[in-house]
Amino acid sequence: MAHWQRDYSSETLYVESVEQNRQRFRKQIGCIDERLEIDSLSLIATTETSAKIAEGDNFTVSRVGWNVFDEVDGEGLLLEPMDSVPVTAQVIVLPDADWTPEMMVGLTDELPLSTQFALHLASAGCRVVIPHLINRDDAYSGNPEIGRYTNQPHREFIYRMAYQLGRHIIGYEVQKVLSLVDWTSSFDEPIGVIGYGEGGLLALYSAAIDTRIQSVVVSGYFQSREEVWREPIYRNVWGLLHEFGDAEIASLIAPRSLIVEASQGPEVLGPPSARSGRGGAAPGQLVSPPLDSVKTEFARAQVYYDKLDCTDKIKLICPDDKLPGHVNALTAFLESLGIEKPKIDKAVCLTSIIPDSYDYNTRQKQQFMQLVNLTQRLLREASTDRQQFFWNKTDTTSIEKWEESCVRLKAYFWDEVIGRCPEPDVPANPRTQLIYDEPKWKGYEVVLDVWEDVFAYGILLLPNDLKGGEKRPVVVCQHGLEGRPQDTADPKIDSVYHAYAAQLADRGFIAYAPQNPYIGQDAFRVIQRKANPIKWSLFSLIIRQHQRTLDWLSELPYVDENRIGFYGLSYGGKTAMRVPAVLDKYACSICSADFNEWIVKNATYHSPYSYMFTGEYEMPEFDLGNTFNYAEMAGLIAPRPFMVERGHDDGVAPDEWVAHEFAKVRRLYVRLGIPEKTEIEFFDGGHQINSAATFDFLHRHLEWEKT
Numbered sequence: 001m002a003h004w005q006r007d008y009s010s011e012t013l014y015v016e017s018v019e020q021n022r023q024r025f026r027k028q029i030g031c032i033d034e035r036l037e038i039d040s041l042s043l044i045a046t047t048e049t050s051a052k053i054a055e056g057d058n059f060t061v062s063r064v065g066w067n068v069f070d071e072v073d074g075e076g077l078l079l080e081p082m083d084s085v086p087v088t089a090q091v092i093v094l095p096d097a098d099w100t101p102e103m104m105v106g107l108t109d110e111l112p113l114s115t116q117f118a119l120h121l122a123s124a125g126c127r128v129v130i131p132h133l134i135n136r137d138d139a140y141s142g143n144p145e146i147g148r149y150t151n152q153p154h155r156e157f158i159y160r161m162a163y164q165l166g167r168h169i170i171g172y173e174v175q176k177v178l179s180l181v182d183w184t185s186s187f188d189e190p191i192g193v194i195g196y197g198e199g200g201l202l203a204l205y206s207a208a209i210d211t212r213i214q215s216v217v218v219s220g221y222f223q224s225r226e227e228v229w230r231e232p233i234y235r236n237v238w239g240l241l242h243e244f245g246d247a248e249i250a251s252l253i254a255p256r257s258l259i260v261e262a263s264q265g266p267e268v269l270g271p272p273s274a275r276s277g278r279g280g281a282a283p284g285q286l287v288s289p290p291l292d293s294v295k296t297e298f299a300r301a302q303v304y305y306d307k308l309d310c311t312d313k314i315k316l317i318c319p320d321d322k323l324p325g326h327v328n329a330l331t332a333f334l335e336s337l338g339i340e341k342p343k344i345d346k347a348v349c350l351t352s353i354i355p356d357s358y359d360y361n362t363r364q365k366q367q368f369m370q371l372v373n374l375t376q377r378l379l380r381e382a383s384t385d386r387q388q389f390f391w392n393k394t395d396t397t398s399i400e401k402w403e404e405s406c407v408r409l410k411a412y413f414w415d416e417v418i419g420r421c422p423e424p425d426v427p428a429n430p431r432t433q434l435i436y437d438e439p440k441w442k443g444y445e446v447v448l449d450v451w452e453d454v455f456a457y458g459i460l461l462l463p464n465d466l467k468g469g470e471k472r473p474v475v476v477c478q479h480g481l482e483g484r485p486q487d488t489a490d491p492k493i494d495s496v497y498h499a500y501a502a503q504l505a506d507r508g509f510i511a512y513a514p515q516n517p518y519i520g521q522d523a524f525r526v527i528q529r530k531a532n533p534i535k536w537s538l539f540s541l542i543i544r545q546h547q548r549t550l551d552w553l554s555e556l557p558y559v560d561e562n563r564i565g566f567y568g569l570s571y572g573g574k575t576a577m578r579v580p581a582v583l584d585k586y587a588c589s590i591c592s593a594d595f596n597e598w599i600v601k602n603a604t605y606h607s608p609y610s611y612m613f614t615g616e617y618e619m620p621e622f623d624l625g626n627t628f629n630y631a632e633m634a635g636l637i638a639p640r641p642f643m644v645e646r647g648h649d650d651g652v653a654p655d656e657w658v659a660h661e662f663a664k665v666r667r668l669y670v671r672l673g674i675p676e677k678t679e680i681e682f683f684d685g686g687h688q689i690n691s692a693a694t695f696d697f698l699h700r701h702l703e704w705e706k707t
Helices: 011-017 019-028 117-123 154-164 169-184 198-209 246-253 291-307 327-336 360-389 399-418 485-489 500-506 522-534 538-555 571-582 598-603 630-637 655-671 692-701
Strands: 052-055 059-067 073-081 089-094 126-131 191-196 215-219 257-261 314-317 431-437 441-451 454-463 472-478 510-514 559-569 588-592 642-647 678-683
Touching: 011 019, 019 198, 019 246, 059 169, 073 117, 073 169, 073 360, 089 117, 089 169, 089 198, 117 126, 117 327, 126 169, 154 169, 154 360, 154 598, 169 191, 169 198, 169 360, 191 198, 191 327, 198 215, 198 246, 215 327, 246 291, 257 291, 257 327, 291 314, 314 327, 360 598, 399 538, 399 571, 399 630, 431 454, 441 500, 441 538, 454 485, 454 500, 454 538, 472 485, 472 500, 472 538, 472 571, 485 500, 485 510, 500 510, 500 692, 510 538, 522 538, 538 559, 538 571, 559 571, 559 692, 571 588, 571 630, 588 692, 598 655, 630 655, 642 655, 642 692, 655 678, 678 692
Parallel strands: 089 126, 089 191, 191 215, 215 257, 257 314, 472 510, 472 559, 559 588, 588 642, 642 678
Antiparallel strands: 052 059, 059 073, 073 126, 431 441, 441 454, 454 510
16 A cells, blocks of 8 residues: 555545545556547537437437547537426446447447436436447458558557557547536536446546546446456556556545446457458457455445545445346436436437438547547657657766766666566575587576576576686577577577577677567466556566576676676567666677667557557557657667667568667767767668677677687
8 A cells, every 4th residue: 555645534635645646547547638628519410410319308319529639539429408407417428338329328229228328317307428439349450551450459459559658548538538527517517427338447437537527337347456467458557456456446536426336247258350361459358247356346445435434425236137227326326416316217218319321330430540640649749758758858978977867767667667576585596407518618407596486597508618717708698589598599490590699609608598488479478468457567577587697697607797798689689678778787788680660660550560460469568659769778778888780671670760760879879979889780681690790799898809
């Protein structure tokens, strides 16, 4: 509970005491952009169709839209009490992502009348708005202009690009809700939000962020969140469980009213099926919240209300039929909005429908593409944001001042972007065994304990001509995706690595080839999924494994601890950018077959090089786009020597992206007066170790004479 300093002495002081938590939560879900002012909703009509599309006994139904951002509008249905009917409350109804607003009022026949609770609330005199949500289909998840398609649900497709830029599909849709709160705040009636399924998530989060919402109903969603990593990836929120479970989010709503309805939640077996030309979606399922889980989490939330002496403001409704919008939940909701003896008529339905030819698919595509276009604008602006965050806060007038100004930025990178997990807490207990006996060196398997049941593994190559008392440089040679240390160390393996660890050992370097955990297909990606909610990433663990390895290497009598370099290919190149940025024991770093315009690589909609269209769903790192691209990571490595190895035909990215990003690194080293400490080699080849210029670089900067 270190993140919370709750003051229960009064409701006012309590709300003030959790405000910092509220602001952190807002940032975590990417709800950070300023909304446009809104003083009315727009009626959506054409020369052939009216905005009004239906009527009930005492209300009308109209298609409406509203401004959220420059590129983004909200759209949905407005249920407006007729002139003779006094408005009792302002209510925002949030359906599940796969339910349209039209389903919620009976314009289509997918839902039973009893679950069309928007109608029941409108009949009770509420002014109701039902926003359209991005659904779980994959029809538009791709870019036909470049021939790229995926089976990612629409929500995942937006999530991937937005996450990299510190935004989220959740945050975007909460903003649409809060725009409606902006509008309804101009009326005198109380404001309530009710949501089911994905709409329940949005209702809970919206009420936690905006204290103008007086009451909220969360149906088919609220439960313990420790299994969030099993859910669809568009529910992945960086650091969520580090500070917030559903109960803690509920504590941001207290002392306002919260009603949890334990209804049957949406059941989703996984993303749309992979098929020809469409793949790459992250696995993830939705199952209905188990009642025991709902009750357990509700009991935790109730504690906060008890301490504020407002237990009557939180209620758990368990409908017998398991359907959302039970009469007891709706009655409690209206009572919490100050409506005395509300009457819920479950038989209410539309009395007239005006036929129209409205295209629901067109609306879905428009709403989807608006979020794509907004995120692509944010991507274009990210370079300016990084300038403000990083370069404007660093001092290049001397190496000393540069290093001093990077101390805070390194800590931020580790804590807020990578995620800092605990230090190794058990002895290393090194175990070794001989596995190679080559003419110029011997190779040993090495196992080092990091935490209980977690170890670091690698292969150590020791030259045969080591002399007593001599200390030599070490090159840590890191494999790429699905690689093994043997790929870099075994001279009999013919691969893109060209056994470069063995080649370096032939030259007299000590070489060490670690095993990084990005192996096993989706098995390692599950580590990332489990790590993100607790504010860790795969590299949180990798950094600690390397820390343990560096400490062990430094203690070996024949190792010069001040001359340990790093050289990684592909995913090993990603490691070369991140691990030496925070572990200063690496004296230099070489990034091979990975360095490029990394933020664009992850988030662009307009290039076939983009990870948006591939199965590497673990690649996005929250808010990295506004903080650290590869030039900034190289800046954290500076003034230590840094090099890029790049094959012209490498499919990671085009040469232009690589050269553009490296130019910033070169400029930094020139300004620091050390241009000789950075370089790039372009060679005629592909995704592979070339070793020509890089070996010279290692000889020079690790001070080992060529033989």
